[in-house]
Amino acid sequence: MANPNKAQGTRWESDVRDYLNEALGLVDEYGTFLDPFDAHNVRRPAQEGARDVGDVHAVPFVLECKDVKRPSVPTFLRQAEVEAHNAGFPYGVAVVKARRLNVRRGKVYVGIRTWTRARLALGMTTREFAERYAFTASLRGADTGRWYMATELEPFARLLADVRALRHAQ
Template identity: 40%
Template sequence: MNPSKQKGTAWESLIVGYLREHHDPTTHRNVQMGAKDIGDIAGYYLHALEAKAEKEIKLPSYIAQANREAVNAGEPFGCAVVKRRMKGVADGYVVRDVATDVRLMNRLRDAEALLEEYAFEAWLEHDAHHREAA
């Protein structure tokens, strides 16, 4: 295996470990599908995730690739998780285009409005649990 491939595989494995611990224990690396690639990692809720660990960061191509792979995977959102040099997974970057981010925020806003309307006590608990400053 070439060094670039090893670096990418290591980054994917670190992301999977982080997501298993902090998000979804069923997160896993995908088998590559060629022309109909479905992203590098499955298990990031509603997303096709493209992992990138390159010296030169090329956001336009990462986002275009993640969006294509989201379509292939049947997921509504695509994002790239980009390694930050000399930092761990938690300090990496999750990148998506503004249109995708607005669709995601609209979905979240609408879901929370429904929860607040139909189960106010549950919404209060949910809001308190997730309300932490950046």
């Protein structure tokens, strides 16, 4: 019998991948890639070797997907950032399932450093960036390593599209 927690996590990773591919217009009405060779297709990479490269690749983001009752966001973010580095991607974020809600309502957590780098890449003010992508702050104590920003998967898909458009224009 397969591990039910692993199956639950795999299902969440697949739901996130499928939602982002649909939101970004990368698949047809049947969920088939429009261009299977497009590097921008959101994928679940095969794990190879000792260095984990994350659960979902959405260039230029690595998503660490979690389906847990009690999220440990700072730990998830550290893991996402290490895995983004291992995969050679500039941004790592954590995506946590919101119980009994549609996948688009999944919580996306972004560390302050990653959030700031993405904001500066888009040339937006803090207020513009927070409002456009519906971010809220979680500032826990004086240790900035535990601070993060949160949004949902739906506005994150807009952020992903905007970052990709900027990179394509350069």
